[in-house]
Amino acid sequence: MNTVCDVYEDSRRRDYPPPRSHQLDDLLTAVGTKHDDDAFTALFDHFRPRVHAQMVRLGLAPFAAADVTQDVMETIWCKAHMFDRRKSAAATWVFRIAQNRRIDVCRRSREHIFAETDLSLIPDSAANNETNIDTARIERHVHAALDALPQDQFKMVQLAFFEGLSHSSIAARTKIPIGTVKSRLRLAFSRLRSLLCDAGVTGAC
Numbered sequence: 614m615n616t617v618c619d620v621y622e623d624s625r626r627r628d629y630p631p632p633r634s635h636q637l638d639d640l641l642t643a644v645g646t647k648h649d650d651d652a653f654t655a656l657f658d659h660f661r662p663r664v665h666a667q668m669v670r671l672g673l674a675p676f677a678a679a680d681v682t683q684d685v686m687e688t689i690w691c692k693a694h695m696f697d698r699r700k701s702a703a704a705t706w707v708f709r710i711a712q713n714r715r716i717d718v719c720r721r722s723r724e725h726i727f728a729e730t731d732l733s734l735i736p737d738s739a740a741n742n743e744t745n746i747d748t749a750r751i752e753r754h755v756h757a758a759l760d761a762l763p764q765d766q767f768k769m770v771q772l773a774f775f776e777g778l779s780h781s782s783i784a785a786r787t788k789i790p791i792g793t794v795k796s797r798l799r800l801a802f803s804r805l806r807s808l809l810c811d812a813g814v815t816g817a818c
Contacts, residue, residue: 637703645693676773681714758808766801
């Protein structure tokens, strides 16, 4: 039986057309009733990039979106038996799980998370605030803050943001315990927030 991590690694090498809506329903039902590995693999390939992209669009940082996506994939495997195709489509069921996980993450975190493609921009929640810092200055502050991180913390941020790896994938690549990965990322973001706050970047405090 494949693990979720096995399927993740294998998915990098697969390339075939996505299933249609009714096929997704059939696949999810097969996972729920028979723990069908092939059906789960097809669902994983279809939903993993879509869930991750949706979580990023809704405001999660790439590493947080990757963790939510991983959790959603594990939930599909473990709880597919709860899917009822008479009540909703497979996509609706999966994205509802993803949305609930996103809400949980937001409730647990008070940090301002910015998207990977907008790493140089720290959003200001106050519209028309006269103290807004121009984009070029923000970018300089962000780069300076990243340069100030210890190398081990910077490496974690680099893998999480610029490569979009989940905590478990970072741990596997670096051969560092996942608890250490999470700890270093927490320390890195705490330090980044402090440095940006000290620099007067609006929205960082």
